[in-house]
Amino acid sequence: MEQNKAMEKRILRRKLTNTIFHGVFLASTLFGVVALALLLIQILIQGWGWLDWQFLTDFSSRKPEKSGIKAALVGTMWMMSITAPLTFIIGVSTAIYLEEYAKDTKLSRIIQTNISNLAGVPSIVYGLLGLTIFVRVFGFGSSVLAGALTMTLLILPIIIVASQEAIRAIPSSQRHASFALGANRWQTIVRVVLPSAFPGILTGAILSLSRAIGETAPLIVIGAAAYIASTPSSVMDKFTTMPIQIYTWAAQAKPDFHHVAGAGIIVLLIVLLGMNAIAIFLRNKFQRK
Template sequence: MQLINHQNIQKRSGGRVLLNKVFKVLFFLSTTVGLIFLSMLLYRVLTQGTGHLNWDFITNFPAPYPDKAGIFAGLIGSLMLMAIVAPITIIIGVGTAIYLEEYARKNRFTNFIQANIQNLAGVPSIVFGLLGLTFFVYLFQMGYTLIAGGLTMSLLVLPVIVVAAQEALRAVPNDVKEASYGMGASKWQTVLRVVLPAALPGILTGTILSLSRAIGETAPLIIVGAATAIYSIPDSLLSKYTVMPIQIYNWTGRPQEEWQLVAAAGIIVLLTVLLLMNAIAVWIRNKFQNRY
């Protein structure tokens, strides 16, 4: 007597197996949609932008003619803005993370700060622009200056860096800390000389990634008044300034088609800077990755 009727099984499961195969292909195809879109975007930008991309484009100031326009002011402005944002956010962000991970007691207040940081990370960037407009531009009377933009961006980046630094600090194993205490080190000595160095690669990677996010931010800087036509590089914190995304936005908005090619060239420069920053972050992560 045959216990298993193969034909019957085939008949019954054939449809289900086929369904599985169909959906496997479908799932794979939808995954590729994102990738196809990414390559289309890059292809489009590269083919449009390379024509305008030359040394003059990088070293020129804005101009009324597409051929003479350049991104120099934006490039330098973006870098200067990051020079303000980086130290502020690293000091305050890492300080906050150390407090939350090493010092804070598990109580309501700590939970409140933690939840608050989580929610801040979800606030649309343009709302930070409104905050900067009221406080930095008008209340503190900084006007549309580099420092007002820098402080606004710092507040925007801060929650992201805190979360990244917290993760890095949490990854430092307890026995390293206990060994330090066992040698008679105080809490702060342990944090400063043992925990921080161990967490530093993680913190740096997280910081660079959030800064690269900030370099591409446009909306809050439009609100706090980054200008579009700047013919000199900022020479003080109270100078007017512009950044790359603002210039790209401005070029994109012009009706003549020629300007779109200029915008594409600007996008290539912006993406190159982002790529460099990400490469540095990955390099740091791989080079200094701690193995515990």
């Protein structure tokens, strides 16, 4: 009897602990969701009335009613069109080498540790690195190319780590089966490992590109323009991006510029969600395969 009572007390204690932690985790989740919902509602109320075709096709102006986001929108597209393929190719290639070719040596472990640590380095540090290497040493100046290369350095560790985890999750039995059928290492990687790991790799790409499109500090350090009345026509032209333009509007004293900044945030969110939707579609397509 005493043993049964002790067992019942332990069960009740475990159930109570489970209920308490369930409530804490649910409250934490709801807090984040509610805060995000309130922020989005505030932005929509503040900027929706200022979002029209003129806002998308005009350049920034000293007058809020004439301000547009064209230069920043085009500049962001230019930068991401360079950053995305560079990051994907270099990041996935590095992950393949580290997981499939590199031997477990002291040097490879040092490289792996440094890559993992670089993912947590503040973005301003990458801005200083880009200013030193791309702007001054290579002489690219405050161009689209310098900004794209700086963003590539910033998000490379994220996609490398995510790609490594996706490749590492593929069972060794699939590789052994491919080898047993006569395939070499490269054929196994291309036809077995990468197709299976591609959904996880795309998840890392979504996270990394989402960070790149919203960064401001590194671009300010390398000299991206806060105001520009033209769009880039080559990778060596000056540029600005949507986060920098939004920050500039939000810092203005006139209250109407805050509404313009809200409209800019809406455009940035639409672009970001559009990029993520494409990546998620591709990820789900490969998952079904």
